[in-house]
Amino acid sequence: MQDDLFGPLQSPQSPQASQPHEPPAAPPPATGHRAARAGSAVQPAHFDDTLRALAAQLPATLRLGTSSWSYPGWADLVWDGVYSAQVLARNGLGAYAQHPLLRTVGIDRGFYRPLSASHFARYAGQVPPDFRFVVKAPSMVTDALVRSQDGRGREANPTFLNGELAARHFTLPALEGLGARTGALVFQLSPLPWQQIERLPDVLERLRAMLAAQPALGAAPDAVLAVEVRDGAWLAPEHLEHFADVLASTRATYCLGLHARMPPLSEQLPLLRRLWPGPLVARWNLNPVHGPHGYEQAERLYAPYDRLHDPAPEDIALLARTLAGVCGRGVHNAFVTISNHAEGSAPLTARRLAEAVAAQATAQVAAQSAQHPPGATVPPGCAGAPHPHSSLQAPP
Numbered sequence: 001m002q003d004d005l006f007g008p009l010q011s012p013q014s015p016q017a018s019q020p021h022e023p024p025a026a027p028p029p030a031t032g033h034r035a036a037r038a039g040s041a042v043q044p045a046h047f048d049d050t051l052r053a054l055a056a057q058l059p060a061t062l063r064l065g066t067s068s069w070s071y072p073g074w075a076d077l078v079w080d081g082v083y084s085a086q087v088l089a090r091n092g093l094g095a096y097a098q099h100p101l102l103r104t105v106g107i108d109r110g111f112y113r114p115l116s117a118s119h120f121a122r123y124a125g126q127v128p129p130d131f132r133f134v135v136k137a138p139s140m141v142t143d144a145l146v147r148s149q150d151g152r153g154r155e156a157n158p159t160f161l162n163g164e165l166a167a168r169h170f171t172l173p174a175l176e177g178l179g180a181r182t183g184a185l186v187f188q189l190s191p192l193p194w195q196q197i198e199r200l201p202d203v204l205e206r207l208r209a210m211l212a213a214q215p216a217l218g219a220a221p222d223a224v225l226a227v228e229v230r231d232g233a234w235l236a237p238e239h240l241e242h243f244a245d246v247l248a249s250t251r252a253t254y255c256l257g258l259h260a261r262m263p264p265l266s267e268q269l270p271l272l273r274r275l276w277p278g279p280l281v282a283r284w285n286l287n288p289v290h291g292p293h294g295y296e297q298a299e300r301l302y303a304p305y306d307r308l309h310d311p312a313p314e315d316i317a318l319l320a321r322t323l324a325g326v327c328g329r330g331v332h333n334a335f336v337t338i339s340n341h342a343e344g345s346a347p348l349t350a351r352r353l354a355e356a357v358a359a360q361a362t363a364q365v366a367a368q369s370a371q372h373p374p375g376a377t378v379p380p381g382c383a384g385a386p387h388p389h390s391s392l393q394a395p396p
Contacts, residue, residue, distance in 0.1 A: 043095055107136065186255050189228065208246040277331075281334075320359070
């Protein structure tokens with residue numbers, strides 16, 4: 001039975017925050033790569049039949065990818081040799097999109113300065129029709145504070161959650177430029193000042209108005225608006241129903257944020273249950289071993305991002321179980337982007353997650369075959385059958 005489609009409410013506490021992990025065997029850092037000339041075309045790595053077979057086992061509606069693509073250390077994982085970060089940023093996306101598992105990618109650069117429709121169109125022109133982008137909204141509408149260059153909040157941001165600006169500088173250019181290749185348009189709300197945390201119901205209503213002001217997504221059939229937060233208060237019992245109503249009423253969804261600032265994945269799933277049925281968006285940003293401000297530490301420890309350093313098997317297992325449930329009937333989309341800061345190498349984490357999803361799908365098929373012989377009718381709620389919406393939407 002799939003009464004636990006989104007996994008258990010509580011999962012065993014991961015030991016990774018208190019004791020070091022011994023990473024699983026991984027290929028040693030590659031050496032002796034062909035040196036690429038500056039400005040030369042980027043070529044993909046050689047992808048063996050095992051990787052292609054794994055990709056074929058995944059649901060068609062599941063798109064895995066990474067947070068960006070300009071990493072020289074991905075030689076032999078994504079690229080055929082060593083290229084500079086500058087060359088990869090300009091010319092690497094087409095080669096990235098040939099990786100069998102990587103069918104989406106994050107575009108985060110617009111968080112700092114809005115991108116034009118022509119910028120988005122250049123990205124769209126480098127990938128196949130089935131590729132989808134996960135795009136992060138600009139901070140001008142997602143950060144409650146105007147910040148100095150060191151990230152400190154200086155003053156209140158007067159354009160925070162401004163629906164008209166969000167549409168003009170984000171949603172409309174993305175839809176125009178990416179077209180049908182639009183995936184998730186993510187409003188990642190930066191940590192709120194305590195004054196707004198105390199008035200979170202008011203902030204939620206401002207969020208509702210902002211989302212409602214966005215244009216229709218009909219020209220991009222897979223597009224979805226998603227909201228990611230960086231304060232656990234949004235998921236507190238006294239705000240959870242309100243948050244779910246805001247998202248449901250505007251046809252938006254919640255973006256699972258695997259980040260050290262947020263509660264574990266198991267504690268974020270109750271909100272997703274309230275929005276079921278619908279698409280899933282997840283961004284795996286930062287391993288909690290580094291703390292909420294640990295990006296620089298992760299960069300120092302993980303670069304050049306060619307192997308795993310801090311595996312997170314509990315997160316892999318629960319996320320895979322959730323993805324298999326959401327995508328199992330081939331109806332609902334799922335977009336997952338993974339940072340190098342998650343486990344050390346985003347392409348390797350994507351492969352581990354793909355293997356776990358494929359194993360879940362195989363187990364579900366086996367369970368269905370055992371419980372319901374060929375020709376038998378599969379009752380709702382069983383493995384491989386649609387889950388009754390009421391049980392998913394009920395409070396956990």
